Amino acid sequence: FVLKRIDICKRNKYKKALVLAYMDLSTIHYYNGDLVKSIEGCNNALAILNSVNDPDRKAKVLSNRGSLLTDLKDYDGAVDDFMSAILINKKEKNLKNLSNDYTNLGLLFLEERKFKKAENYFNKCLKIDIELKDSIAVGIDYVNIGAVHLEQHSADTARIYFNQSLDIFIEFNEVRGQISTLDHLGQAERVLGNLAKSLYYFETAIELSKSRDAQGMLLSLYGEKAKTYSVQENYSAAIEWMNNKLEIAIQLTDTIQMRDAYFELAESYADLSNNKLSVESFRKYIELNDLISFSETNRLFKIVELREKISNQGQKLEELEHQKVVDELEKKQNELFLVSSIVFLFLVLIILWVIVKVRKQKWSIDKINLQQQLFRSQVNPHFIFNVFNSIQSSLLTKNYKESQVYLRKFARLIRVFLLKSDSQFSSIEEEIELMRLYLEIEAYRTESNMKFEINVDETIDVQNTLIPTFLCQVYLENAVWHGIADVDYPGQIRISIQEKNNSLLLTIDDNGVGINASKKLNDTSKNEHQSKGMEITQKRIASLNRGKKKKYSLIILDKSELEGTETGTRIEIVVPLENRDQ
Structure with missing residues (x-):
């Protein structure tokens, strides 16, 4: 039917009607789960709107496409669309649509973990909604601002916003808003260690969700309640509620939620020393x-x-x-x-x-x-x-x-x-945790006497100083598999992070055979994998350097080429200092 409408509008040159038809087609593709075709519908509508004077419609289409690009995790494209829509809505003084665009940007930056930007846009949205006297929208704004604080582990502040939101939703009998807020309150109380309160909020939200047959909300609530039981070390109850989540995920054919449920079950079974079920859950997770x-x-x-x-x-x-x-x-x-x-x-x-x-x-x-x-x-x-x-x-x-x-x-x-x-960037603290876990597991898996140490300058703020995510991963893998794997003495890997000339110097040093000897010893397939990983990392460093005064740099040294008799490989990566929200 929609395709027939499009054909009629094209033949009769009904441009505005053709825009609406393309947007209806975009909506159909969205509910069928085809986001790419849904975006194509928006593109066709925008191509027509460039020759039609309808700014409100153009802003709505840009906003819709921004939301679709966010779902596809194309954050740069989504930001461009939301900012274009904001410029139009500001010019047309369309405050309600402007508020929606600010919310979309806030949610995008929250997903990217850019918390200051997220909170800034949520506060802009709150200011407009208060001016419009839209109480329900204000309640949603409070939930979003609270979620930002909760992600930053400021659960006390988050709880204040959530309670303000809950009061509004109860006053206006907005049940879905109550469920969402109770879910967030449960998470906040869990962070604060108030586990009985956390369970109470989840149970209240579950009862409200059952009364509305809100399966999607139950899926989240069952998982969160299971996590609280797990923190309480009541692993049997955690398994029971995680299985409830798994049952709904299977009904909804939600593979991501099914995967996450199996992962949580594997952890809980391991904590109960039920190794058979833990391994079985891990297998399904994989x-x-x-x-x-x-x-x-x-x-x-x-x-x-x-x-x-x-x-x-x-x-x-x-x-x-x-x-x-x-x-x-x-x-x-x-x-x-x-x-x-x-x-x-x-x-x-x-x-x-x-x-x-x-x-x-x-x-x-x-x-x-x-x-x-x-x-x-x-x-x-x-x-x-x-x-x-x-x-x-x-x-x-x-x-x-x-x-x-x-x-x-x-x-x-x-x-x-x-x-x-x-995530494109992570804190040094997060990257250190990743490196430590990876090397501990590799030492266990290879049954070797491999030792490693990680040293960081005390002057570096490891929580707020950022480096590219997984930047060192390929070089750690090479150190393990192409360096110390081929030696008959205890292998050692040293990682250091120092501040030097207003930049960070990341060093990965091993006592293996060295990169030159490794290329001769290892087979072709391993070398291809090693080269591919290093090539992509080097391209990534080159892309990070575009348009920047302070540059990233990478040096790979075979220690046998230096003075002395020591063998091994040394990697030196210079990273410009960068803090959160910079």
């Missing part, structure tokens, strides 16, 4: 994680294709605008001096050339970032399978105590990977 990783890879390729289409469409629009400028100049040629016309046209061409160049550069950077994400999705399942098989082998040999220790460490490492897989 199967689902592989399925999701494959889907994620396809999604990333679709984003690449989609950005190419958007880029091509933008270039066509620029060419049309360019042609319009030229036509106008020709009409005024008799009225203007020839020299002025040539100068004006020359300036226009320069501006268009700069725009095209900047867009191509941005596209190149985005593509490298996508390659980095693809690399992570390929590495993680491979590493997970190897460690999982080692733990399973340890269990089969009845070495339960040691295997349980490393099962918990493995679970913690996977949790860190999941939390940071979409």
Whole structure:
């Protein structure tokens, strides 16, 4: 029916009706789960709106596309769309739509863990909603601001906002708002250690959700209640509620929630020393994680294709605008001096050339970032399978105590990977935890005498100083597998982080065979994997250097080439100092 509408509107040149038809088609694709086709519907609508004077509609379409791009984790594209919509809504003085765009930006930055930016936009939204006297919207703003504080571990402050929100939702009998706020209050009380209160809030929210048959909300609440029981060390109850979550996730065919439920079950079974069920849950988690990783890879390729289409469409629009400028100049040629016309046209061409160049550069950077994400999705399942098989082998040999220790460490490492897989930057503290867990598990898995140490300057603020996420990962892997794996003496890896000349110096030093000897010893497939990982990391460093005065740098040294008889490899990475929200 919608396709017929589109055909009729095209034949009769009903532009505004055609915009509405494309947006209806976009909505249909969205509910069918095809976000890429949904975005294409928005693109078609925007192409028409560029020739129609309907700013309100254009702002809504831009906002819709921004939300879709956020779902696809194309944050840069989403920010561009939301900012364009904000400029239009400010000009048209459309406060309600402006408030919605501020909320969308706040949620995007919260997802990216840019907390100051998120709180700033939520506060802008709150100011508008108070001016509009929209009480329900104010309640939602309080929840969002509280969520920012909760993510920053300021649970006391978060609780104040959540209680203000709950009072509003109760006064106006807004049940879904009450459920969401009770869920957040339960999480805040858990952080504060008030576990009985936490359980009370979750139970109240569960009863309200059952009365509304809100399966999606129950899915989250069951999981959160299970986590509180786990903190309480009541692992049997945690398993019961996590199985309730798993049951709903299976009904809704939500593979991500199913995967997360199996992961939590594996941890709880391990805490109860039920190794058989823990291993079984981990196996199901790994199967689902592989399925999701494959889907994620396809999604990333679709984003690449989609950005190419958007880029091509933008270039066509620029060419049309360019042609319009030229036509106008020709009409005024008799009225203007020839020299002025040539100068004006020359300036226009320069501006268009700069725009095209900047867009191509941005596209190149985005593509490298996508390659980095693809690399992570390929590495993680491979590493997970190897460690999982080692733990399973340890269990089969009845070495339960040691295997349980490393099962918990493995679970913690996977949790860190999941939390940071979409983040471009992490704090030094988070990266140190990742490196320590990785090396401890590799030492266990390889059954070697490998030792390692991590030293950080006391002057460095490890909680707020940022470095690119997983920056050292490929070099640690090379140190383990291509350095000390081939020596007959105890291997050692030293990691140091120092502040030097207003930058950070990251050093990874091993006493292995050295990078030159490693290339000769290892087989071709290992070398290809090693080279690919290093190539992508070097491209990532190059992309981080674009447009910046302070540069990243990388030096790889074979210690045998230096003075002395010591062997091994030394990696030195210089990282410009960067703090949160900088």
